Amino acid sequence: MQPPTPEPRPAYALFDGRPVMAFREESSRRTFIKGAALVGVGGAFVAYTAGDPRAFAQDSASDLEILNYALTLEYLEAEFYTQGLAGNVLSGRDLELVTPIRDHEKAHVTALTQTVQSLGGKPAEMPKFMFPEGTFTDKNMFLTAASMFEELGVTAYHGQVPLIQSAEILGAAAAIAGVESRHAAVIADLLGGDPFPAPFEANKPMAEVLAAAGQFIQS
């Protein structure tokens, strides 16, 4: 497999493309980059300092790699909602509807971590996240970012559906994906947006998801 050519980091609308996620360990960053390299272009969106992440490229992602990819996205969501709810910008019904979302994302992190371990794998480390000032002090900014994360999460899970090799893992991933769809709909409704943008959920390959998540990654 030809190594992907690193491309310049694209400008992102939401946070001006500022990287906001840092990996604690080189191995975790590599694991994440490995997923990116698998699909050819994603690695270009993950900043790296040493070594050649493209050396990890292979032909297809294993279930373990897919689970660690999902785990990294769930870490991002769990931390986002944890910090967001600590910001106290929501109240009443909004708060009631968003609080369980944080709890679900945390439960997904735990479940995915345990699943990776049960399969003999090493769970991806939680990256360090840094969200731009203002994200959690403005209700609209918080919910807008939440909507982006949820829709991204939905498309990420649906992109992996045909690639998962174990029926059990598929069932478990689907059981999580459905909940992400509920979150996406509720957040859209809170924002006055469209909770049902299409009759079918969209899907994105790992590369595209990592490109979108790249704005939260720092090394």
Added chain:
Amino acid sequence: MKRRDLIRGAATVIPASIALQMLGTKFAFAQDGDFDNPVDVLNYALTLEYLEAEFYRQGNAASLLDGKAAQYLQKIQTDEEAHVMVITDTINKLGGSPVPAPEVDFGQAFASSASYLDAAYTFENLGVSAYLGAAPSLFAEKELLSAAASIFGVEARHAAILGVLLEKPAEGGVYMGATETPMSREEVLQAAAPFIVSTVTR
């Protein structure tokens, strides 16, 4: 091909049930023998989609809702109709015979806006569990699996928003926990039975 055969292949990749155990979900596969082949799964889904589409057609025609609720349920009707069309097309392309729409009777569901929304909420959550329960039976057919999953996610959106419209509690009302719960074909058809007057599905 029997579902049992599909699962057997997968079981050689990863020890059976390990992930499920660790996930602690209520995940359970459709009962062995629930479905004979992919067309059988699709016809099962088609029956449920027919049921939903006709439910919203009648409910929206009764003009019980206004404002955002009316707008949302109109959109949901369109979604269900799209599901009926796509599943029908798919069965045809596979050389199968799509089941006809079942004869339905929704009883007092359209007596009031509350009863309409309540019934809709029940149908949507049933649909979510039905798709999740049937998903493993499509495991070997990746295109069908992806398509079914993409419908499943939209049913989950519908279910959540109906919970919001009904002002249900967030957890256990709008959301059904951190993971969705699958239902077997038998459980689903039992739940749908009161609304189906006649059907050729099994």
